[in-house]
């Protein structure tokens with residue numbers, strides 16, 4: 001049993017949301033963690049008892065998360081961020097800010113489900129062996145952003161693996177004059193990503209890899225938000241030992 005004063009003090013931001021409330025329960029159930037604060041919309045981060053919080057977990061909305069992270073860096077509080085919507089320039093702004101705050105760690109992961117991280121990893125490993133690659137992500141219809149952060153991350157990893165292997169663009173004869181706009185989805189680093197929003201779904205992803213006469217599907221399904229909690233808690237336990245910015249759970253799992 002970990003003594004209360006040795007437990008990692010955790011604040012949850014977005015604590016009333018679907019993910020945030022699951023994180024609150026997971027922190028309360030972990031013997032080595034202690035819930036120090038639970039904030040939601042309307043609670044300013046300046047009200048956070050920064051000297052009594054070691055790690056803040058952010059599951060809010062894309063429009064708030066970046067500002068929250070910069071405020072946490074200023075407060076000297078390590079951050080674990082699951083909120084989606086991050087792009088390259090936003091990550092770069094966090095990286096630059098962290099260069100001035102050498103003790104603080106930030107982990108931003110597009111997906112905390114271990115199976116989803118492995119699916120992305122396997123997709124990048126397989127990508128050099130296939131002519132074609134596309135990604136389909138499927139989520140509940142209350143999700144604000146599209147495509148999902150996971151799909152962006154997956155497509156970028158697949159594109160990087162293809163480029164490193166010297167593969168050019170995937171074959172695609174689509175004629176824009178004969179197509180509805182958007183029918184081919186979004187192109188992330190040249191890899192097409194399709195977003196489905198359907199009541200009943202939670203979070204799902206398929207990576208399709210094709211060659212003449214065969215195709216490989218790598219699929220991951222999160223059936224319950226509890227699937228994200230082992231990854232969130234892993235990041236909470238490790239973030240203070242990783243100053244600077246860590247993107248994705250892969251380094252924490254020794255996958256990269």
Ligand code: NAP
Nearest residue numbers: 014016017018019040041059060064082083084110111112
């Ligand atoms: P949600 O149920 O809408 O929860 C978001 C919560 O944050 C709500 O309670 C919201 O309040 C609150 N909030 C909004 N702005 C805030 C602010 N400035 N400060 C504090 N709290 C604020 O959404 P969710 O399903 O939990 O998802 C949250 C985020 O996590 C989304 O971006 C989603 O894509 C992402 N996500 C990531 C993973 C992963 O593994 N990385 C997994 C699942 C979801 P109101 O409702 O009053 O606005």
